[in-house]
Amino acid sequence: MITAHELTKTFQVRDNHFVAVDHVSFEVQPGTVFGLLGPNGAGKTTTMRMILGLLPADQGYAEISGVRSDHDPDGVKRQVGFVSASAGVYQWLTAREMLEFFGDIYGLAPDQSNAQIDALARLLNFERILSSRCTTLSTGEKQRVNLARALMHDPPVMILDEPTLGLDVVGSQVIFDYIDLLKDRGKAIILCTHRLEQAQRICSEFGLLHQGKMVNNGSLAQLRDETGQQDLVSMFIELIRQSENQPENRGAARTVSGVAC
Template sequence: MLQIDSLTKRFSIESGTVLAVDGLSLKVSPGEVFGLLGPNGAGKTTTLRMVLGLLEPDEGFAEVAGIRTSSDPFLAKSKLGFVSASDGVYPWLTVREMLLYFADLYGVDPSLAATRLQELAEVMQIQPLLDRRSGGLSTGQRQRVTLVRGLIHDPPVMLLDEPTRGLDVVGVQTIFEYIEHLRSAGKAVVVCTHRLDEAERLCDQFGLLHQGKIRYRGSLSDLRSQTGREHLVDMFVDLMQQETTAGTEDLA
């Protein structure tokens, strides 16, 4: 459903060139939740931007439902849903108006959009909010509306970028329930996060991203076998220490 092959992205800075994403490859199947994990600056968001067609890769490609983002970015985007920590609701529109507006942007037939809206509103429990102005919603309410917006065009692939950032316990639980809904609906899901304890509960497969490169990949049991560590946090600590040791040796 989602295939990423050798994606590479470099950025020029005053001191030279930064390799933000280094030959990244992965596949995500329907009904699978893939955790693309790493600390801030590891290359997670840059990877998502290339998948979304917002950044052109220097090398490699991304395919969504068999469509390369580089060859037909608009069709590829129609197969993607995206949810981030920034809600971006339109304050002067009601929730219903905003969600139907996004459905129209994706070319969803109005009658189908109305039916889908009712179904998703029930799943995410936003029925009482549909005719309220979006600007008057609480943080938790806005979050639920944003989650529905990401699914309004029924995309086969969902990308979630730091979806629990800034949320309280109830908000985090909402994200967990949403991802379980995506899994049961057969969506291919990529979750980018640096919250490794949450990822252990959410994801079926993992890619541990460090300095733009996936260092370990597989199920949690696979990663435990590869690293000899029980938890993702310990695996990343080891990666950081290896980098520090290598840097010290280079200086010596």
């Protein structure tokens, strides 16, 4: 369903070139959640943007249901629901108006759109704020509206970049429960998150990115075998420790983390 093949992206920051994503490859099948995990600046967001066609890859390509994002970015975008940590809302529109707008963009008829809005509002528990202007919503409410926005066209693929950033425990739980539900409905999902316990609970497969490279890729059992660690938190700590002990990586790691990647 989702294929990333040798994706590579280099940025020029100030006067230097940085390889933000370095020949990253993985696949995500329908009905699975792929946890794309890594410390800040590992290249997770850049990878997702390349998959979606928002950023051109310097090398490699991404494919969704056989459609390459560099050949037909709109074809890819039609199949994807995208939520990012920085996604905002239209503050002068009501939640319903904003969702109607995106329903319209994705080609939904007005009655279809309204039915979808009501269903998603019930499911994500924001019915009471549908008529409120977005500027008055709390962070959790905004994030739920954003998740609903990404699901308006019922896409087969979801790309979720830190969807619980800034949310409290309850708010995060609602989102994770819903991601679990989406998985059960057969969607292929890529999830970036720093909430490793939750990721361990709902992700079927994992890709550990560090300094732009895919360090480990596979199921939790495979990762345990490869790293000798039992849980994702320990794997991460070990990964970062090993990396920081390599003198040649110290400067690069710090500089790369300053890049929007």
